Amino acid sequence: MRSDVIGWPEETAAGYRRAGYWRDRTLDDLLRERAAEHGDRTALVSASGRLSYADLDERAGRLAAGLAGLPIHRGDRVLLQLPNREEYVVTLFALLRIGALPILALPSLGTTELTALARLSGATAHVVAQGRGRNDPRTGAAEVARACPSLRHLVVAGDPGPGGGHSLAALERAGAEAPAVTSGAAPGDPALLLLSGGTTGTPKLIPRTHADYDYNARASAEVCALDEHTVYLAVLPVTHNFTMVSPGIVGTLAAGGTVVLCPDPSPTTAFTLVEAEGVTITALVPSLVPHWLDEARRTSRDLSSLRVLQVGGSRLDDATARRVGPELGCRLQQVFGMAEGLNNYTRLDDPEEVVCTTQGRPLSPADEILVVDEEGRPVPPGHPGELLTRGPYTLRGYYRAPEHDRLSFTPDGFYRTGDLVVRTARGDLVVVGRIKDQVNRAGEKIAAIEVEEHLLALPDVRAAALVGVPDPQLGERSVAFLETDAPCPSRSEVRRLLLERGLAAFKVPDEVRAVPKLPLTGIGKVDKRRLRADVAGLTPTVPSPTA
Ligand code: OOB
Numbered sequence: 001m002r003s004d005v006i007g008w009p010e011e012t013a014a015g016y017r018r019a020g021y022w023r024d025r026t027l028d029d030l031l032r033e034r035a036a037e038h039g040d041r042t043a044l045v046s047a048s049g050r051l052s053y054a055d056l057d058e059r060a061g062r063l064a065a066g067l068a069g070l071p072i073h074r075g076d077r078v079l080l081q082l083p084n085r086e087e088y089v090v091t092l093f094a095l096l097r098i099g100a101l102p103i104l105a106l107p108s109l110g111t112t113e114l115t116a117l118a119r120l121s122g123a124t125a126h127v128v129a130q131g132r133g134r135n136d137p138r139t140g141a142a143e144v145a146r147a148c149p150s151l152r153h154l155v156v157a158g159d160p161g162p163g164g165g166h167s168l169a170a171l172e173r174a175g176a177e178a179p180a181v182t183s184g185a186a187p188g189d190p191a192l193l194l195l196s197g198g199t200t201g202t203p204k205l206i207p208r209t210h211a212d213y214d215y216n217a218r219a220s221a222e223v224c225a226l227d228e229h230t231v232y233l234a235v236l237p238v239t240h241n242f243t244m245v246s247p248g249i250v251g252t253l254a255a256g257g258t259v260v261l262c263p264d265p266s267p268t269t270a271f272t273l274v275e276a277e278g279v280t281i282t283a284l285v286p287s288l289v290p291h292w293l294d295e296a297r298r299t300s301r302d303l304s305s306l307r308v309l310q311v312g313g314s315r316l317d318d319a320t321a322r323r324v325g326p327e328l329g330c331r332l333q334q335v336f337g338m339a340e341g342l343n344n345y346t347r348l349d350d351p352e353e354v355v356c357t358t359q360g361r362p363l364s365p366a367d368e369i370l371v372v373d374e375e376g377r378p379v380p381p382g383h384p385g386e387l388l389t390r391g392p393y394t395l396r397g398y399y400r401a402p403e404h405d406r407l408s409f410t411p412d413g414f415y416r417t418g419d420l421v422v423r424t425a426r427g428d429l430v431v432v433g434r435i436k437d438q439v440n441r442a443g444e445k446i447a448a449i450e451v452e453e454h455l456l457a458l459p460d461v462r463a464a465a466l467v468g469v470p471d472p473q474l475g476e477r478s479v480a481f482l483e484t485d486a487p488c489p490s491r492s493e494v495r496r497l498l499l500e501r502g503l504a505a506f507k508v509p510d511e512v513r514a515v516p517k518l519p520l521t522g523i524g525k526v527d528k529r530r531l532r533a534d535v536a537g538l539t540p541t542v543p544s545p546t547a
Pocket of ligand 1: 196197241242246311312313314315316334335336337338339340343359417419431434440443445
């Protein structure tokens, strides 16, 4: 029988259990235990109000019973595509209680990506929020369901609308009358599926088990010194791994603290919540940091409760890093993580220089890391090489992707991150580049090949290449090179066509250029290095009319 999920070798797993990294608990147990210990403490604050641990536990239980009645069973895959609102956390824990596997999907995903995810996973349900106008997620969900017969249930935070489906509120009410769901999962079972930034044309899913995710969250909470007084502000999308377990929502709940959901990442919204709720820690991608620093100068809000600003998802430049402490009056922590597992943190007591110039070191003493050259030989400290890793919370294989696994893992189970790093003499990592064919646009990862396949489908395009180039606002912006004899389509034309094809808006190239012929390397691959140099103005290409 085909195995959907590759686990750790039995002996390794036994070692992780013996060492106490993996506990005999599920994520559902974690919530139940916290609710039993201190039910009246505030677990969650959002635009809908405040939920104590007991409320959250009770609501998750009712919704679990309601969802089970649809039915959604243990092991079923469910696309969970909600923004930063209360329903996300309640639904997440409801699904974990059933033992169903949420697929954590960004609200910004397009129908193409969602269809591919539903097909790969055989998902039976899709949870979205009610929206308005052209971008109403309910419309997209209906389209995805037409393309994927496995998707039998549409569940909506809000009004399901004329297309039908179930509202979360109605399911919760129905669940109050239904038999309670008893925990459906074991600690070693997959708990959820995360999206990989990816380097392939189709999305990849990352299975994370209850035990490994619980460890990731708890160990992160410890490194960040979280406790019951912690107030964590979730600014980045809640379905991102950074917001989930680094230490994020799950780490904060594990520590008995309070999670506050920020409905948008603007500093004005965030600062209002910092003041009102006494936020102690939050997390940003580098592209947001300058806006926060600018607003901090202007604001009349009291930000003195903020102790730690985490920054990660892409490289933070040293100069901006040095501004954080003095201008925001809190400690900076750099986080170099990945949905596949490994989290690196600068420590709160690290010297200023380390915090401002490195991306930290691995979370766990059991994280094994190698920095290797092109032949896979370890390089000495101070030399760049690819980062390989394995450990108690790093995947051993993608979900249903054996061919891809052969490229992504070494025979002895190390995950090839595709990141180029330098390890300092102290053991801290500095991210110096990337060998994976990806654009990191404001922390959102775009697989070049996925966009290239869509570009190739445009009229008169013979060949296409997408590259990331440095950008002061986004970190990197995406530039598409189109090989065409016809007049080059404008950027807005390309945008319209790609959105029509169901691509997510953040994957639409920021700039479009025409070339008579794409440059090739000696072995005949597209020479992306040369293309990046073109953008830097070293050799001329033709920007599109309204690029
Ligand atoms: C986080 O997770 P993903 O899965 O969206 O992206 C992982 C990739 C890394 O392989 C690396 O290429 C890049 O994002 N990255 C960084 C970075 N943090 C992530 N590159 C340079 N400096 C950093 N600090 O992005 C993620 C997951 C958990 C915690 C934090 C980030």
